[in-house]
Structures are given as structure tokens and as C-alpha cells.
Amino acid sequence: MIIQADLHTHTIASTHAYSTVSENCVWAEKYGLKAIAMTDHAMNMPDSPHVWHFENLKALPRRIGGVTVLRGIEADIVDDCGNLDADEKLLSKLEWVVASMHKWTYEPSSAENHTKAYLAVCENPYIDVIGHCTTDMFPFDMERCVKKFREYGKLVEINESSINNKKGSRRNSYELLKLCKKYEVAVTVDSDCHFCQSIGQIPSASDILEELDFPQKLVINAEWERVREYITAKRGDIGI
Incomplete structure (x- = not known):
């Protein structure tokens, strides 16, 4: 699996x-990507940027080199x-808006509570992606939530960094992808890059997708044009 847009990345x-x-x-x-989404952490994360960082993203050029830059947030x-x-x-x-659970901003409790939170998140029209929801730290009723994600048109993230570094994420990614395949829920496969040479690199996620014979048509960022169409349909013509 080669992606054309990495939709979860971080900067300094x-x-x-x-x-x-x-x-x-x-x-x-260098890796041949056509776009990235800048999704630095929002303000409750202990080392997040000030809100002005996000307010001033318009200062960035639309393209840097040959890469389209989406102005986003996690x-x-x-x-x-x-x-x-x-x-x-x-x-x-x-x-571009990724919504995620982190132990520094939301104390892990029970699968029931985490499920309740994800179901509520679906109703927020500004959220595009349910971020790295495969860790053991935040268990939830996957089947119930995947159905809801589909109902509200939320993309589900398969996160390379989590697969490699977060307990249970590799195992849980199999379960999540099986459900997304069953209910035809679109996913985005991202690096969650924290260093530039990792951007767009998703070998572990690709292995899982291949093993499950996951349909490429459900991987929205396998083609930049599909991401562009998604954003334009939701936000209008933003010059991408």
C-alpha cells in the first residue's frame, strides 16, 4: 500500500x-506524496502550541515544493x-481535523465510557478522522462505533506509529479493519509522523491491509484526488 497523502503529521x-x-x-x-495534513496537538496537550499557531496557519503557502499542505489539528x-x-x-x-484520545487529556476508564465518547464525537460535524483508536488503553465497542462512524461519514485511522509503539494496537487494528471492511467504512492510513523521514511510511499498516485483503477503494488517502474531493464536498473550494 502506497499512500498519496499523509493526513496525520506533527512538527516542532x-x-x-x-x-x-x-x-x-x-x-x-522525496517519497512521492502529493499532500500532507499538518495536525499538531490542540491546546490541552501539555506540549501543544498556543491557539495562535492554528489561527495563523493561513500564513503557510498552499504548496511547499510539490506538496499540498492542509491546515489541520489533532x-x-x-x-x-x-x-x-x-x-x-x-x-x-x-x-482537516483528527480527534483522538490521549491519556494526558482524557483519563482512561472503561469501554462503556470510551464508547460513549466516540459515539458523541460522531455528531461533531467538523471532525474528519477518528484518530488512532486501536490502543489497549482506550477499549471500546468497536462494532457499535464503526456503524456510527459510517452513519456520520467519519474516517477511521489506521496509525503506523500506534501499531509499532502502542500496546495492543497491532492486534486491535486487525479487528477494526475487519469491521470497516464488513460495513464499508472508509479509512485513512497515516504515519503519525514525528520526524520528517517517517512521513508517508506505513510498512506495518500495509502488511495488515494486505493480509486482510482490505479493499483499496476504502483507503481514501491511497489517492490524493479522493481526499481532495472529500474536502471540497465538505468545506467547499479551499484552493486545493
Whole structure:
């Protein structure tokens, strides 16, 4: 599996990442990617950038080298009600929104509570992607939620970094992908890059997709044009 857009990446604005947006784009172009989404952490994460970082993303050129740059965020799910640490006013200005659970911003509790949170998140119209939802730390009722993700048109992320580094994520990715295949839920396969040379690199995720014979038509970022069409249909003509 080769992707044309990496839709979950970080820069030094999130200080546990180590590359600039320009460095990310240089390597993305080397690897043949057509686009990346800049999705640094929202404000409740201890080392996140100030809200001004997101307010001023318009200062970035639309293309850096040959790579289209989507101005986005990884928002944190902060409670069982699916609230985020980024308000609608901010999210409405952005072009790509990943919503994720992190132990620093949402204390892990029970599968019931995590399920409740994901079901509520679905109703937020600004969210595009349910981020790295395969770790053992945040178990949830996958089948119930996948059905809801489909109902509300949310993309489900298969996250290379989580597969390689988060307990249970490889095993849980199999279960999640089987359900996405069953219910024809579109996924995005991302690096969750924290260093430029990792951008667009998804070997572990690709192995799982191949083993499951997962339909490429359900991998939205296998083709940049499909991502572009998704964004344009949702946000109008933003110049991509």
C-alpha cells in the first residue's frame, strides 16, 4: 500500500516532534506524496502550541515544493461526552481535523465510557478522522462505533506509529479493519509522523491491509484526488 497523502503529521510546534513543516514537505516530496495534513496537538496537550499557531496557519503557502499542505489539528477528546479541546469557532477555520484520545487529556476508564465518547464525537460535524483508536488503553465497542462512524461519514485511522509503539494496537487494528471492511467504512492510513523521514511510511499498516485483503477503494488517502474531493464536498473550494 502506497499512500498519496499523509493526513496525520506533527512538527516542532508539538515539542515531542522533531521536524519543521518545510522538512516534512521535503521528505514527503522525496517519497512521492502529493499532500500532507499538518495536525499538531490542540491546546490541552501539555506540549501543544498556543491557539495562535492554528489561527495563523493561513500564513503557510498552499504548496511547499510539490506538496499540498492542509491546515489541520489533532484535537483531544477530553471527556465521556466527546467534548474536544478546540472549539467550533477554531475548527471551522481548519481544513482537516483528527480527534483522538490521549491519556494526558482524557483519563482512561472503561469501554462503556470510551464508547460513549466516540459515539458523541460522531455528531461533531467538523471532525474528519477518528484518530488512532486501536490502543489497549482506550477499549471500546468497536462494532457499535464503526456503524456510527459510517452513519456520520467519519474516517477511521489506521496509525503506523500506534501499531509499532502502542500496546495492543497491532492486534486491535486487525479487528477494526475487519469491521470497516464488513460495513464499508472508509479509512485513512497515516504515519503519525514525528520526524520528517517517517512521513508517508506505513510498512506495518500495509502488511495488515494486505493480509486482510482490505479493499483499496476504502483507503481514501491511497489517492490524493479522493481526499481532495472529500474536502471540497465538505468545506467547499479551499484552493486545493
